[in-house]
Amino acid sequence: MKSLDKEEQKSKKNGKETKQSPVFTGNFESDLKKVKDLLGENSDILFRKFRLNNTKLKAALFYLDGLSDKELIDKFLLSSLMKPFSETDKEQIKQDGLKDFLKNNVLSIGEIKESDEPEKAVIEILNGSAALIIESVPEVLVLGIKKPKTRDLQEPISEPLVRGPRIGFTENIKDNTAILRNQGQNEDLFFLKKSVGERAKKQTVIAYINGIANQDLVDEIVRRIDKIKIDFLPESGYIEQLIEDNFLSPFPQIQSTERPDRVMGALMEGRVAILLDGTPYVLIAPVTLSMLLQSPEDYYERWIPATLVRLLRFLAAFITLYGPSLYISFISFHPGLIPTKLAISIAGSREGVPFPTLLEAMLMEIAIEILREAGLRLPKPIGPAIGIVGGLIIGEAAVSAGIVSRIMVIVVALTAISSFAMPQYSLGTSLRILRFISMLAASIYGLYGVVLFTLLFLSHLVRLYSFGVPYISPWTPLRMKDLKDFIVRGPMFLMKSRPVLLQTKEPRRKG
Amino acid sequence: MKKALLLLILLISTVLSGCWSSKEIEDLSLNVGIAIDDGDQLAEEMRHIDQVSSSQEKGDLAVTFQYINTSATTPDSKGGGQKQFTNVSAIGNTNHQNIRVISLREENPIMFHHTKVIVVSGELLKKIGIREIMDFYLRDSEARLSCLVLVSKGPAKDTLQSKDPAVIPSFRLLGIVDNAYRSSRILNPMTLAKIQGESYSKSSYLLQNVYTEDGEVKFSGAGIMRGKTNKLIGYISEDDLTGITLITGDAKGGPIPAFEKQSGKPMVYEIETIKSKIIPHVKRGKISFDIKIDSEGILSENWKDSKEPSEKIASEAEELIKEEMEKTLARTLKKTQKHYKVDVVGFDNELRIKYPKTWNRVKDDWDATFAELPIKYSIKVKIINYGNTDARS
Amino acid sequence: MLMNNRNKITTVQATIFTSSYILASGILTLPRTVVAVVKTPDAWLSVLIGGCIAIVLGVIMVKLSQCYPGKTIYQYVNILIGNWAGKTYGILLVIYFVVLSAYEVRTLSDVTSYMILEGTPAWAISMPFIWIGYYLLQGWITSLARLFEIVFPISVAVFLLVILMSTKSFEMDNLRPFLGEGIQPVLKGLTKTVFAYIGFESMLFLVAYMEKPEKAVKSTIFGIGIPILFYVITMVAVIAALSIDGVVHRTWPTLDLIRSYEMKGLLFERFESFLLVIWSMQIFSTFCITYFVAFLGISQMFNIKTQKVLLGLLPFLFLISMTPRTIDEVFSLGDILGKSAIILFGFIPLPLLILAKWKGRVR
Known part of the structure; x- marks a missing residue:
């Protein structure tokens, strides 16, 4: 495995060396070529050349067929870019420069980034953003117009309940974080973003509640996720297997669930959730045997x-x-x-x-x-x-x-x-x-x-x-406090404390 | 890695060479009852089985094993009228030898885990002590200590016979013992576990007797075992057994009939609760016993015309029943104390508990001492219910 | 990483540790060995008094260990009585524990092969048992303590259930008269009953690993108190059901108590298997503790890597457990172990404690 990785890295370096200067220059044709070279002959990448109206400047827009929001591009982006600038606009351009003018006055899009490296720009394009190359501007404007392919929120198939929310996670990480946010307004709910994967990067989010989760635990999980060296992460099961404690054990040492309420419950106990883009399965760690025998419905x-x-x-x-x-x-x-x-x-x-x-x-x-x-x-x-x-x-x-x-x-x-x-x-x-x-x-x-x-x-x-x-807590080490949520699910008014062994920052629940 | 390999090899080797003790249930003969007879007496009868190459002409023990015919008990084959049990007998000097003789003759080895009853012939018990006969079953870990021990006046192997093929005789015997709450003529079950204690203590005891004729059985009285020798010395009848259970307080549920003096019409009293106490007295080295019996019960049958008020019937009946009980007691005590000269009721136990020092003095020759002791008794009977007729207004 | 005190055990765990250590092979034979000496139904009283003596001895050991916080007997005995004497005592302890450990394995394989696995060779019974112990011990003392914490409550529950169900065959007359022959026979029984509490020495090692060593006295008292309760209940039930005459002649009287009744109308009619199951789990506990303590001794006294010691002890345990040839030899090995325990843990700790206190004062 390791030797393979090295070879890949080598070939990557070699590939880089063959290319010319790694930054955009403002020269339209060469910039265009750089991007095109990196993208190669991909049928799903569309680019549209046009002129910024009454400036005579050439411009080009790269975007991904299917993943980028075409309607947005057609109706707003291109139309506003091709629309003639008024006199006052020209004044403004002189003052701010073309790039800032476009950003400030023309592009009515929330997420705009600048990039001067073709490689980064290409990654963004492949993520579904649009890249705008303009003559004389040595940067590329990356426009976040991704319209992710996603399905509706559905009831989780693998964990149905008789009573409980009918909502389940989807394959889109943004939806998933949004679902978690939506569980209740909580400014302490922290999302740590990481992108993992050597060849194909994927976004993971480490979610925890600041002020409850033990910091050592969060650090440890971040450390383990940082250590992951892998080509590609198709599913959160990969993460599970790469960060678990004992690979020989027949027991799952990390819980995976499709249910937001389960994740939220775990977070509130001081556990940490790991979300991965592209899968509805969210990981919860640390896990104990008794957790696996429980259902939110309890x-x-x-x-x-x-x-x-x-x-x-x-x-x-x-x-x-x-x-x-x-x-x-x-x-x-x-x-x-x-x-x-x-x-x-x-x-x-x-x-x-x-x-x-x-x-x-x-x-x-x-x-x-x-x-x-x-x-x-x-x-x-x-x-x-x-x-x-x-x-x-x-x-x-x-x-x-x-x-x-x-x-x-x-x-x-x-x-x-x-x-x-x-x-x-x-x-x-x-x-x-x-x-x-x-x-x-x-x-x-x-x-x-x-x-x-x-x-x-x-x-x-x-x-x-x-x-x-x-793993076997709270059975042993025996903590009397935790026992009321083990075999017995104690009445609600008793459930006032979080699991002792998680060493949370705030051992008692509020209220 | 090496360690894992080593473990794997170890595991595989155990699996492959394993299953030392495994024996499937259907490959075992499920023994449920054992009858032990005197070999000398049954030798003639059983000769035909063992004559082939049997090393001895006769043996001390003739043991009959009853096992379940499992193929006759499956739901599919029901109604075939097949006998549900098989009896196999063997003659030999010891129990264990006999079992191994069976292995020479039967397809499956016998398993004793489910043995429910051991019936010993009275004739054999007169010759050989029960400790010797039972030693094998007590020593072996297969037979259960909860197994019942019964005595049979006739040949014990006949108690394991039944005319009805659907009846398993061993279970029938077991079922009868469970009827103790219905009769005052059934003793507290004597199990192997108790036999062990009894056979080492010097006190005498009773074993329930089974009478058998032509595939029918009846619990009939008890065999008297003398404590010193652990041998049978005689029997007491069913009626006398009532006397014993009255004294020990085990007569619960038994009907006591009494007959009205003038008409001779019967009245039956069913014992609901019975409290009995044996009180030992030692005065100037002289031992005596008082028996106090206090019983409450139901007037369960009354043939006499009941025009009289029920209070009167009750007091009359109480008196009659009391007399009846006293008669029974007197007869029983006479039989055991004077005739057989053994203490089978447990007077010794009370003495041991109340007067341990005196007991130590007399314990070596207790049965002889007991035969001479005065025993007094007082009985109280109270009718507390009349069933569904004749209620007090 | 959350550090949940991987090398410390809680007070409850220490208590259960001690109880698990004490309750072992003895419980099946205790009624016989005691009644054989006492010969009156008061044998249970002897067991009770024996337990109280064990508590006193246990507390002495706790006090001794508390003088040297964080150290086991192997470490502080050197400081206390000098290097040579200390080493000698330590080595004697190790030998004792190794033999005791092997003895437990042997009892297990004997009873198992006789009662439930006729025909299975002894090595096949003891080998996997020892391996599992080895596997568990790699998790150090916390794993041991946790395992006991799971197994012990189950054992208690099953044990009580099984004994309670035997009340049907109780005959109170078998227990009377109370003190009919005075206290003399009861005291005579003490020579046997104190053996039953071997295991109270666990505190010589445990205190060093306790989260709250100041609570060690409490956990000793409870740790020995639970076995006392167990033993007394067993004695009473066994004598009441089998009578003293019966008990003396049975090899495993406690097992016979369970074998003497059947419950109708339940999923199971017979319960001796339950007793054997919890009993073998308790044997496992005791085996693991003695194994652990022996290996602890070697690795602490000679500073050898723990893994090596652990693996190195395995063949010794196995071979020693195979040494006795007959059941009589096994029982006499048990007697020898009992006597040496009385010397090692009955007589030596008190002078050590006095010495420690005296040294402390001088300083």
């Missing part, structure tokens, strides 16, 4: 149902992890531990099944994983149909063919459904991975294997940190 519902739902989720997580492995250990190691009647009926239903329990369980689990994957990749109208067909027919057929027992089908189905009950998809995935390990352990050592797995799993969890916060 807070919108009243505390009693919310608590019960949380308990249900913990149960689901438990079943996901241990369901099949406990089944295996009871059936093939400790038939004495289940009630006699159950033992009899299981033994009866397994009568004639040719495989050992592990193989049986593995077969069914893998079948279900394939079904899940297939259901995801298929076009939307077919997906659910395939799920039903696969699940019902394969399950039923496997049972009547005597390959698997009925009870195994129940266990596997229950486990699969439980894993989908996780409010965060990524957590469900990691639990599913771990489930296979626990099944293996159970098939070697029975219940003792399950204990060993648990110890290994917990040992890993207690050693895991996310940006200096113990």
Whole structure:
């Protein structure tokens, strides 16, 4: 990887050397050529030559087809530039110089930058701005007329709620920051802009609330993002993988979400959000295991149902992890531990099944994983149909063919459904991975294997940190204050303090 | 990297060589009941199975194992009238040997995790102490300590027979024990866990007796085990068992019939609550016991015409029932104290708790001492309810 | 990076640490060993008094450690009694902890292979166990403390549940008479019961790592108090259900208590597996602590890099755990360990404390 990067850098330098002077001179033709050379033969880059009216000066406008706002260019830019200047205007030009006059009096656009380097100007053009080159002016005026391609704000698909805002992030970072701003007027909400990516730069924004988030935490995140050396960042998953603490862990150490309310809640707790242009997934750090088991809805519902739902989720997580492995250990190691009647009926239903329990369980689990994957990749109208067909027919057929027992089908189905009950998809995935390990352990050592797995799993969890916060807090280190928002979602009037381990600047919530 | 590789190799090697103890549930015979008989007596009957190359003509123990026929219990094959259980017997000198003999004859090894009852033949218990017979099951970690121990007056293996193929005899025995709240003739279950303690303490105790005939069973009285030898010395009848449960306070739920003096018409009293106390006294080295029984219950059946006011019926009935109970007590005590000369009720326990010093003096020969002790009793009966008829106005 | 005190543990953690250390292999056999000596139903009283003695010894050690804040016994014993004597004591401690650690592994593999995994070789049972301990210890003392903080409450809950369910087979008569033969047999039992509290020495090391070392006394008292409660409940329940005559003859009486009842109408009828599960987790705790303390000793006394020591100890642990051949040898190894613990932690800390105080005053 590293050597490749170096080569690229070298070739870049070589490319630079072949070009002439790196700055604009004011010579129209040579300036035009510089820009054109840099842009190359790209069909989507449009340029329009014209004359600034009654000055005889040549001018050219570069912009990107599709990304720049054509209507704006046609109706306002070109028309105002081609319109004859009046006498008073000419006076003004003499006073201010042409460039400043244009900026001050003609170009009715909010975002104007000057650039004397063709390279920078080109980057701006590729970003969707328009570049205006004018004869005798040694700078290029960069006009922010980007009209980003974006979709409407929609309900987040991956995290639907029954009760809660229906708005989700989009692919446009400006919309996303705007959505966050819109969550409530707060002058302390800080957005730190960074552009990341060596070959294709992309904008990221680090959002936090000044006065709540611990400065060390913000600094650390900025440091880690600055250290990212990569060609291109297609999605925030790249950032996640590049800045996480432990790449060997099966657990997500940074939360990704499409929900602005979730991000805002995290910010208010003193966490930091990382937004990347081009993806609706916003990262939240640091994250703890309990956060991944929570849904914003827990807070919108009243505390009693919310608590019960949380308990249900913990149960689901438990079943996901241990369901099949406990089944295996009871059936093939400790038939004495289940009630006699159950033992009899299981033994009866397994009568004639040719495989050992592990193989049986593995077969069914893998079948279900394939079904899940297939259901995801298929076009939307077919997906659910395939799920039903696969699940019902394969399950039923496997049972009547005597390959698997009925009870195994129940266990596997229950486990699969439980894993989908996780409010965060990524957590469900990691639990599913771990489930296979626990099944293996159970098939070697029975219940003792399950204990060993648990110890290994917990040992890993207690050693895991996310940006200096113990992953498994607030379970341990035990902070009584944080416990009321762990398994139990305490009533609102109790939720007055922010998580202790985040070491926020302001530990108590206002009000 | 190297470390990861090492771990991987270790993991793979364990996985590949693993599964030492794994044994699928359907490959095991799910044992639910064991009957232990005297091998000498059953030898003739069982000869045909073991005659092939059996090293000994007869053995001390004839053990019958009952296991579930799992293929008959699946929902698909229901109604086939298939027997849900299989009994296999073997004769040998010890329990463990017998089990291994079974392995020579059956497809699947036997598993004892679900063993619910062990029925021991009374004849065998007269010869061999229960500690010896049960030692294997207590030592082994498979059999559960919650397993019931019963005595059978006849051949124990017959208690594991049933005419109805849908009935699993071991479960039937277990179910009957659970009916204790319905009858005063069922003892508190004696489990393996308790057998351990009893067989090492010197005190005598009772084991529930099962009577069997032609595939039907009935709980009938109890076998008396002498504490010193841990052997059976005799039986007490069902009626006498009521006396025992009255003293121990376990008679809850049992009906006590009484007969009206003139007409002989029965009245039945159902015990709702019963408090009984054994109070030991030691005066100048002389030991004596008082039994106090205090019971409340329901008049559950009354054949007599009830024109009289209910108060009168009640007091009459109370008196009759009290007399009936006293009779039962007297009979029971006579049987155990005078006839068998053993203390199976637990007088020793009360003495041990109240007068530990005296107890230490007499404990070595307690049963003999007990036979000579005076025992007094007083009974109080109160009818608190009449069911749905004859309520007081 | 938020520095959440990676090398310090909270007071609650210290308490749980001590409790986890104490509660281990003993809980399954304690009723037998004590009743065998006491021979009356008052054995539980003996356990209670034994616990109080352990608390006193524990507090002595805390006071000793508090004289040298931030230092473990390995570091301050040199200052206190001179380099050679200190080193000797330190090495004895290390040997003791290594053997104790191996002993825990051995008990685990014995019970597991007998009770639930018949046929699995002992090495296969103990090997992954030791490896997981090694993995956990790389996270240093905070990881240990955190793991215990998770495992211990679960253990307590399951334990209480399982014991409470056994009340069906309680017979109060088995517990009476109270002090029928006077206090004499109870005192005789102390020789056995103090062994059960081995682990109270954890404070010799823990104080150095506590966030608030001034609260060490409190956490010692609670840390030993919880096991006392555990033990007394166990003793009472086991004796009440199995009677003293029964207890003496059972190898693992606590397990037998759970095996002696069935609950109908629940998902599970039998619960000894639950007990075995939490028990093996507690064994893991004790194993990890002793392993950790042994490695701490070596690395602090000889200034060796921690990773090397940690890995280097592994084969020793494994081999020592494989040394005893019969279960009798295992139990007698336990006895030897108990006796040496009494010498190492019962008799030595008090003179050390007096010495430390005296030195402090002279200065």
